Amino acid sequence: MISVSEALAAVLDLGAPVEVEHVPLDQADGRVLAQDVAATRDQPPFSASAMDGYAVATADVTEGDRFTVIGEAAAGHRFERTIGSGEAVRIFTGAPLPGGGVRVIIQEDVTREDDAITVGGKLGAGHHVRPAGGDFKAGDVLSAPRRLSPSDVALLASMNVPFVPVRRHPVVAIIATGDELVSAGGTPRDDQIIASNSLGLAAMFRRAGATARVLPIAKDTPSSLKMDLSLAEGADLLVTIGGASVGDHDIVAEVAESMGLERQFYKVAMRPGKPLMAGWIGGMAMIGLPGNPVSSMVCGEVFIRPLLDKYLGLPSGPRARIELPLTEPLEANSQREHYMRAVVENGTVRAFARQDSSLLTVLAQANALIVRPPGDPARNVGEPVQVIAL
Ligand SMILES: Nc1nc2c(c(=O)[nH]1)N[C@H]1C(S)=C(S)[C@@H](COP(=O)(O)OP(=O)(O)OC[C@H]3O[C@@H](n4cnc5c(N)ncnc54)[C@H](O)[C@@H]3O)O[C@H]1N2
Numbered sequence: 001m002i003s004v005s006e007a008l009a010a011v012l013d014l015g016a017p018v019e020v021e022h023v024p025l026d027q028a029d030g031r032v033l034a035q036d037v038a039a040t041r042d043q044p045p046f047s048a049s050a051m052d053g054y055a056v057a058t059a060d061v062t063e064g065d066r067f068t069v070i071g072e073a074a075a076g077h078r079f080e081r082t083i084g085s086g087e088a089v090r091i092f093t094g095a096p097l098p099g100g101g102v103r104v105i106i107q108e109d110v111t112r113e114d115d116a117i118t119v120g121g122k123l124g125a126g127h128h129v130r131p132a133g134g135d136f137k138a139g140d141v142l143s144a145p146r147r148l149s150p151s152d153v154a155l156l157a158s159m160n161v162p163f164v165p166v167r168r169h170p171v172v173a174i175i176a177t178g179d180e181l182v183s184a185g186g187t188p189r190d191d192q193i194i195a196s197n198s199l200g201l202a203a204m205f206r207r208a209g210a211t212a213r214v215l216p217i218a219k220d221t222p223s224s225l226k227m228d229l230s231l232a233e234g235a236d237l238l239v240t241i242g243g244a245s246v247g248d249h250d251i252v253a254e255v256a257e258s259m260g261l262e263r264q265f266y267k268v269a270m271r272p273g274k275p276l277m278a279g280w281i282g283g284m285a286m287i288g289l290p291g292n293p294v295s296s297m298v299c300g301e302v303f304i305r306p307l308l309d310k311y312l313g314l315p316s317g318p319r320a321r322i323e324l325p326l327t328e329p330l331e332a333n334s335q336r337e338h339y340m341r342a343v344v345e346n347g348t349v350r351a352f353a354r355q356d357s358s359l360l361t362v363l364a365q366a367n368a369l370i371v372r373p374p375g376d377p378a379r380n381v382g383e384p385v386q387v388i389a390l
């Protein structure tokens with residue numbers, strides 16, 4: 001058995017950044033920016049008013065000053081003449097500041113009679129002018145790599161970048177194996193269960209930026225599994241679920257080997273997830289996950305999400321951890337690194353009492369994993385432990 005960090009290093013060796021494609025900005029949210037993108041213009045492209053009021057040609061304004069209103073500037077409608085001394089231009093938020101304009105007096109600070117305004121007693125100090133290029137200048141860059149957020153999409157739109165270079169979605173083929181499995185919505189016999197992990201993992205991979213192809217469930221026979229493995233062709237990564245352990249019907253490794261699997265490792269000193277396997281098959285990366293539902297989901301979090309980051313050209317490595325104090329004690333750990341289903345609340349963490357790797361109800365309630373190093377001694381309330389957020 002190898003350690004989790006050795007296994008992660010080997011898993012990350014399976015992947016490299018995938019090709020770049022250009023997508024319209026309205027499809028860019030959540031995609032990973034692959035190349036730096038530069039603004040094609042200044043924003044704002046002109047000095048602009050930040051408020052509704054009156055633009056004047058002097059910074060030095062005091063109570064009782066009077067100005068003659070000579071015209072109007074609205075957003076999208078520049079006032080073409082220059083403001084002179086003693087003159088004001090009626091101006092609205094977002095309008096270009098006319099030539100000669102120095103500050104804007106907000107309308108609340110003046111009284112207006114016909115074409116004259118008089119400055120009132122409670123004049124604020126602000127000039128209410130947004131300088132040209134105050135947000136960004138042409139050539140300013142949004143740096144790659146970066147998973148694009150809605151705010152990034154707004155920024156890129158403002159930069160007038162209608163198409164963005166992103167990594168294509170890495171394609172992950174998912175094969176659940178086992179005679180006991182029936183797809184959700186199907187009709188299981190009384191000795192069968194519903195395949196859960198394939199859909200759970202597909203959801204996880206899609207959120208991480210992949211295209212997930214859930215292939216038909218493979219029976220525990222070499223011919224059925226071989227058929228499915230051939231359907232996976234063309235994917236970047238093949239993920240199998242189940243059939244990884246030592247039972248007579250656990251045939252994934254054997255069948256994959258007969259089809260040319262070059263195995264990088266088998267078995268990791270972790271719980272859940274011990275019978276994890278990784279390697280290459282027909283030029284495609286392959287990860288064999290254990291079948292227990294929580295084991296496969298935890299291995300997805302710990303190994304496959306970092307690998308997907310690597311495909312997407314993002315920094316990839318162990319999942320980020322924080323340290324939090326326990327609100328309930330923990331027993332001593334075994335010699336396997338333990339990923340305990342846990343709840344983080346109010347800056348503290350507690351593990352669920354039931355940690356069996358078949359319990360999806362517990363996993364669904366968990367929002368974090370406590371990571372216990374091999375041989376970690378018993379821990380008391382208040383002691384800090386390492387936590388991965390889910
Ligand atoms: N004698 C030993 N037995 C087992 C060992 C061991 O070291 N010695 N390891 C145990 C551990 S740890 C795990 S984890 C499991 C992993 O077994 P497999 O990867 O071979 O998985 P299966 O036997 O096919 O299934 C295990 C369990 O999970 C259910 N399953 C499988 N696939 C799905 C799916 N897609 N959706 C929902 N549930 C699934 C399956 O019905 C079994 O109940 O082996 C232990 N045994």
Ligand code: MOO
Pocket residue numbers: 270271272273274275290292295296357
């Ligand atoms: O490693 Mo198994 O994944 O403990 O349940």
